[in-house]
Amino acid sequence: MDWALLLDKTILIVIIFAVSLGIAAYSTYGERKIAAFLQDRLGPDRAGPFGLLQPIADGVKMFTKEEIIPNASDKFLFIVGPCIFMMTALMTSAIIPWGKSFNFGGHEFGLQVADLNVGLLYLFAVVSIGGYGIMIGGWASNNKFALLGALRAASQMISYELAMGMSIVALLLINNSLSLREIVDGQAGDGNVWNVVRQPIGFLIFLICAFAECNRAPFDLPESESELIGGYHTEFSSMKLGLFLFAEYINMFISSAIIASLYFGGYHFPGIDSLDLPQNIAAIVSIAVLFAKILFFIFFFMWVRWTLPRFRYDQLMNLGWKILIPLSIVNVLVTGAWITFFK
Amino acid sequence: MHGLLSLNNLNTPNTKTESTMQLTNRSKVVVKHDLNWLEKLYLPAIFSGLAITIKHLFKKSATVRYPEEKREIASVYRGQHVLKRDDKGRENCTACGLCAVACPAEAISIEAAERKKGEENLYREEKYAAKYEINMLRCIYCGLCEDACPKDAIYLSDRIVPTAFTRGNFIYGKDILVEGIDASGRVDVSKRKKNYEMEGSPKQPLINK
Numbered sequence: 001m002d003w004a005l006l007l008d009k010t011i012l013i014v015i016i017f018a019v020s021l022g023i024a025a026y027s028t029y030g031e032r033k034i035a036a037f038l039q040d041r042l043g044p045d046r047a048g049p050f051g052l053l054q055p056i057a058d059g060v061k062m063f064t065k066e067e068i069i070p071n072a073s074d075k076f077l078f079i080v081g082p083c084i085f086m087m088t089a090l091m092t093s094a095i096i097p098w099g100k101s102f103n104f105g106g107h108e109f110g111l112q113v114a115d116l117n118v119g120l121l122y123l124f125a126v127v128s129i130g131g132y133g134i135m136i137g138g139w140a141s142n143n144k145f146a147l148l149g150a151l152r153a154a155s156q157m158i159s160y161e162l163a164m165g166m167s168i169v170a171l172l173l174i175n176n177s178l179s180l181r182e183i184v185d186g187q188a189g190d191g192n193v194w195n196v197v198r199q200p201i202g203f204l205i206f207l208i209c210a211f212a213e214c215n216r217a218p219f220d221l222p223e224s225e226s227e228l229i230g231g232y233h234t235e236f237s238s239m240k241l242g243l244f245l246f247a248e249y250i251n252m253f254i255s256s257a258i259i260a261s262l263y264f265g266g267y268h269f270p271g272i273d274s275l276d277l278p279q280n281i282a283a284i285v286s287i288a289v290l291f292a293k294i295l296f297f298i299f300f301f302m303w304v305r306w307t308l309p310r311f312r313y314d315q316l317m318n319l320g321w322k323i324l325i326p327l328s329i330v331n332v333l334v335t336g337a338w339i340t341f342f343k
Numbered sequence: 344m345h346g347l348l349s350l351n352n353l354n355t356p357n358t359k360t361e362s363t364m365q366l367t368n369r370s371k372v373v374v375k376h377d378l379n380w381l382e383k384l385y386l387p388a389i390f391s392g393l394a395i396t397i398k399h400l401f402k403k404s405a406t407v408r409y410p411e412e413k414r415e416i417a418s419v420y421r422g423q424h425v426l427k428r429d430d431k432g433r434e435n436c437t438a439c440g441l442c443a444v445a446c447p448a449e450a451i452s453i454e455a456a457e458r459k460k461g462e463e464n465l466y467r468e469e470k471y472a473a474k475y476e477i478n479m480l481r482c483i484y485c486g487l488c489e490d491a492c493p494k495d496a497i498y499l500s501d502r503i504v505p506t507a508f509t510r511g512n513f514i515y516g517k518d519i520l521v522e523g524i525d526a527s528g529r530v531d532v533s534k535r536k537k538n539y540e541m542e543g544s545p546k547q548p549l550i551n552k
Contacts, residue, residue, distance in 0.1 A: 038396045042406040307396045308389065 004107070012113055016093050023298075024249035025055040031249075031302050038306045062242035070235050074140040081137025082236065082243035088130035089247040092254045095119040097181045099267045099287035103279045111283070112181060119180040120168055123258065124161065127213060130251070131157040134215075134222065137244065138232030149231025152313065153222035156212055159320035160219075164209035166328035167202040170335040171262060174198055180258075184266030196263040201331045203263045205324055210255045212320070215248060217305035221313060256297035257290070264293050418534045421484045421499040424477055424515075425522050425530040429467055432524040435496035438472035445491035450481035468494075475520060479504050479513040489535065498532035 029044065029051065036043030044051035069075055094113040102109040116122050131154055138150020174195065175183045187194050196203045212219040223231040233244045260266060267286035277285060311319070381387060407414045416422075427435050438455035456473035458466045465471075488497050507513055522530045 034400075037400050037404070040399055040402050040404050042404050042408065045408070303393060303396065307392045 008109055009113060012109075012111065013094075016098070016113065017090060020090060020093055020250050020253060021246075023253050024246055025059065027249040027252060027298060028058065028245070029055050030298070031305075034299065034302045035306050038303070059242070062239050065238040067238040067240070068235075070142065072142040073235065074142070077136050077140035078235075079240070081133055081135075081140055082233075082240045082247070083133075084136065085130055085133025086243045086247040086250075088126050088133060089250040089254065091126045092123055092251075093257070095122055095180050096254070096257045096261060097184055097266060099290060100279070100283045102283045111287070115179060115181050118178050120172070120178045120183075124165060124168075128157070128161060130247075133247075134232050137236065141232075141235035143235050145228045145230070146232050146234045149222045149224075149228045149234070152228075153215060153232055156215070156219065156222060156316060156320075159317060160209040160212035160324070163205055163320060163324035163328045164213065166325065166332055167199075167205040167209070168262075170202045170328070170332045171195060171199055173332070173335050173339055180261055180266075184261050184268065187265040188268035194263065194265045199263070199331075199335070201327065202335075205328050205331065206263065207259065208319075208324060210259060211301070211304065212316075214251045214255055214301070216252065216301055218308040218311050219316065220305075221310055221316065224310060252298060252301050253294065256294045256301065259297050260290060260293035266290055266293075416501060416503075418501070420501040421486045423479075423500055423502040423504045424482075424488070424520055425498050425500045425532065426472075426475060426517065426520045427496055427498060427530075427532070428522055428524060431464070433463075433465060433467040434471060434521060435467055435494050436472045436475065437468045437470045437494055437496070438475075439470075439493065441491040441493065442488035442497055445487045446482075447485060447487060448481045448483045450478045450483075451488060452476050472517070475517050477515050477520065479515055480510060486535075498530075498535050500530050500532055500535070502530075 032054070033043040033051075035041075044054040047053040047057045069078055095116055096112065097115070098111040101111060134153040134157075135150050138146040138153070141147070171183070172178060175186045177183055177186070183195075186192060211217075215222050221231075222228075223233070228234070233241055236244060267290040269289050275282075275285075429435055438453050440453050440455075443449075443451040443453055452474070453472050453476075454474035455470055458469045458471055484499065486499050489499055504513075522528055
């Protein structure tokens, strides 16, 4: 066992966890602020300057609230549900390349926890386990609304994962790799462009499916406050509710990171190599570039939420099965034909 | 179908809508048509929607951050009541109860008492209000108590009634309602005074009109 490697990875994992949780916490603040600004309001501004301490206040509130486990619920599964959801949300961050590697006096410090050669398959595997978190949580509540919400969430995730997978297949045909780092590096350098240029339709499908996978508006009907009074987390209280809500924001952060990595060049930007920066500076710049892209997409997620109304359930299924899946299959065929005949 | 959707549909002059009185010229003819293929994609509509919401990001917010920032209110605003004193610091109110009778919300309750010897510097006339309570949750701030008062004693001021945690705290007694004796405690209600109440003009109590 290489102790240096173990130490490296441990440090990196701790940092990524902290950053994921921090970004998720401030996404809740950001969401409320952006919602307010888009509606000509001010948003939370009482806790600290500009309300910056609001996430901490919310966290304290969540932790100190009464913890209710319904009598009729399956207690073990009731607790496991939010844990699985949170765990899978955090697990996906393992394969994302966060930047170029640092070099501390000859010691290479890579910014990716695991460069799996089947990175994207791992991603899909973990994301589909996340569906179980919602399903188990909703079912264990022994509540009709929660069960309906969980059913909606599960069927929505299954429907949209198909189209998402197909849009990724087209991406693989171009990049010849399942490893996220290779896909990111394949978008930089001479003659290479961002995948969004090479795969515009695929990007659109992936983006729509990412919204659905994150249960974000306009695909938030598993939660839909108005008709399902919260959906799968109706019965949850205190920090277990907090875990569900929090994991959703982590999912959003990770989805943004994956969209940025797969389609927008990850930590590269055009002309990054011509600057000829020293390695450590280049690493910092690459991290900043990736996070700028991620923050833009998080903003985009929120922007869309406060623009579009929620789908009806049949519209959701129509869009998934009758439009996105055929479209993504055509996209794969066209991409394959293009590679076969023109490359 | 067309006629039902439009208020002034010119294409169908014989429908009932033609005779409908037109209040404004802002009504639009709504024609329902099948979506063409571009509209069926929904993407142009989504992008125009996004453009509309992003415009609001740069607009000034309508919020007034209340305790720090106060909205400009009319000079004759009808807010928290004040029980006035005269120039010598004596309470004007004689507990006649006309305000309580006039009050449509029945928010005012008064208990009268007789002025004792040695209290001449406290109360202007022989009778005064030992208890004067206004329930701020019942009050509708109509100002009829002020109109009913023949003694120039009660006025509504431009102060906003603050919030409280219990209902009981909204029942204001004399300790809150009566203005202070010294200059700093006085509440300016000159804006609420009617013309005939102003200095120099003869006093005409409303009750005699």
